Amino acid sequence: MNIAVITGGLSTERDVAISSGAKISKALRDKGHNVVFIDVFMGFEGECNPEELFKNNADLVTNNGVTENIPDTEQLKSFRKDKSDCFLGKNVVEICRYADITFFGVHGGEGENGQLQATFDILGIKYTGSGYLAAALAMDKGISKALFNQHEILTPKSRIFKKNDNPESWDIFPCVIKPCSGGSSVGIAKADDPDAYRLAVEDAFRYEDSIIVEQFISGREFSVGILGNEVLPPVEIIPTTGFYDYKAKYQEGLTIEVCPADITETEDETLRNCALKAYNVLNLSSYARIDFILDKNGDAYCLEANTLPGMTPTSLLPKEAEAVGIDYPSLCEKIVEISLDKYR
Numbered sequence: 001m002n003i004a005v006i007t008g009g010l011s012t013e014r015d016v017a018i019s020s021g022a023k024i025s026k027a028l029r030d031k032g033h034n035v036v037f038i039d040v041f042m043g044f045e046g047e048c049n050p051e052e053l054f055k056n057n058a059d060l061v062t063n064n065g066v067t068e069n070i071p072d073t074e075q076l077k078s079f080r081k082d083k084s085d086c087f088l089g090k091n092v093v094e095i096c097r098y099a100d101i102t103f104f105g106v107h108g109g110e111g112e113n114g115q116l117q118a119t120f121d122i123l124g125i126k127y128t129g130s131g132y133l134a135a136a137l138a139m140d141k142g143i144s145k146a147l148f149n150q151h152e153i154l155t156p157k158s159r160i161f162k163k164n165d166n167p168e169s170w171d172i173f174p175c176v177i178k179p180c181s182g183g184s185s186v187g188i189a190k191a192d193d194p195d196a197y198r199l200a201v202e203d204a205f206r207y208e209d210s211i212i213v214e215q216f217i218s219g220r221e222f223s224v225g226i227l228g229n230e231v232l233p234p235v236e237i238i239p240t241t242g243f244y245d246y247k248a249k250y251q252e253g254l255t256i257e258v259c260p261a262d263i264t265e266t267e268d269e270t271l272r273n274c275a276l277k278a279y280n281v282l283n284l285s286s287y288a289r290i291d292f293i294l295d296k297n298g299d300a301y302c303l304e305a306n307t308l309p310g311m312t313p314t315s316l317l318p319k320e321a322e323a324v325g326i327d328y329p330s331l332c333e334k335i336v337e338i339s340l341d342k343y344r
Contacts, residue, residue: 001033002054003336004099007061008039010076010087011109012187012207018061020311021105027329028103028336029057036095037061040106040116043089045081050098087116093123101126101336104308112308113139113181128339130307134283138305139181141212144282148302151281153274155302156293158214167201167213174216177201179208190216219295222261224275225309225320227287227331228338231272232320234292235259259319267298274300286339289317 005028007021008014018039025037034054038044044053044060053060082090087110096102102120104127110116114136120127129135138144142160149155160180161167177200178188187207189200204211225232238256261268275290282305289309293301309317311332321331 001101001336002099003028003033003035004096004102005035005037005105006040006092006096006102006111007037007105009041009106009109009111011107011111013108014076016310016312017105017107017111019313020107020315021061021103023313023328024103024105024311024332025059027332030329031333033333036099038092038095039089040092040111041076041087041089042080044091044095048091048094050095053095054098088119093125096120096125097123099125101128101340103128103332103336105311107308107310126340126343128335129286130284130288131342134285135307138282138284138288138307141178141180141304142210144305145212147281148278151277153278153281153302154299156214156217158212161201161211161213163205163209167211168198170197170213172215173197175213176216177204177211177213179204180210180212181208217293217295217301219293219301222263222271222292222294222300223289223316223320224271224292225287225289225317226275226279226284227321227326227334228341230324231276232317233260233323234263234268234271234275235316235320235323236261236263237316255314257316257319259316259323263294267294267300270294270298270300274302278302278305285342287317287335 005021005025007017009017021037025035028035034057036053036058038060102125104111106112112135114132117127117132117135121132145155145158159170174190174192176188176190187204189203191197191200201211221237222234223237224234236258240254240256271292278290279288284305284307289306291303293303309315311318318328318331326334
């Protein structure tokens, strides 16, 4: 099968995406597929012969590591040769249209908020993961939380603030502040008092014009992956630094992940049932990952849904799949197979 793996983009999760995409590409090649690995924003400036590129398993991306620093996407724009502000780089569409399917190795921004999915729908390009509407609903934490509340899925109390609002009206501490549509814990912070809160709000507004402030729930953090119709074993996330931020997520040794999680049968069932309900409420398909806090009473608070879960060496979904006997290359191939089902 010819599979295009697109990565990069212009979100703050760009480096994470490239790390995911590089591993996905290798895994699919190991499974015998022809893979072209390309940065969706930077594109390919050379002569474009898709047949030859797939035949040669072309790797058109250079940087493939995640550092502890958040990427400077504005600087990145200056590196593109054509200086265009078009999100789709040169020859990306041509390569993806030739492929049997495009694997979305992208995170955040246009790659995960439904815009790229809708564009590919219009262009007749098959792709992995949920459709554009589900991606948009899940990406906007305000909308997804409203749906959780409407369908009686327990979630922390929260409010959405825009830059022209008065975020000083929040008075529940401790609390968590984060960009409304961000991912990979970029711009997220916990505040225990008004001074820390003001600084966290200012930082979160650096990334987006809308932020979400939510009640901090004390408890254990879990994530539950869903692959097709199969709910995977919950994984417990234990950051050694005390808070699961961008650095803790992607730098090895800063987080302990336990899978299957050391929880009771009742807690396991609660997490799995809540994850599947959230998945269905948001109309997700193919695969996803749902994040939770489990408090001391055994109540599972749903935080958010991830429509394109990370596939880096430290990511959670591969660990959950491995716990049920699905190795990494088989996971990537299974995502392709499940995603193709929606086109049949």
